[in-house]
Amino acid sequence: MKITVEIDATPQEVRDFFGLPDIQPLQNEILQKLRDDMANGIPGFDPLSLLKPALPAHMQSMETMQNAFWNAFATSKPDDENTDKPAT
DSSP: OOOOOOOOOOHHHHHHHHTOOOOHHHHHHHHHHHHHHHHTTOTTOSHHHHHGGGSOGGGOSHHHHHHHHHHHHHHOOOOTTTSSOOOO
């Protein structure tokens, strides 16, 4: 036996239904603090430091990441169908 239930609700409606707290003001405050710290140049809030935990270990330096992008672009081949053909 298989039963399928489809619920048409927004994420906010589901949070309200389950009694979860509204954390939107807290999220906005944290994001604004992060933006301010990045704009003021506070150490540890530069883009590479913020992305470092999400990057694989072999791409945690800017030079390595740049080399990876250059290598990817250098080895990619243009799309044969769309190169140097006049528009019809």
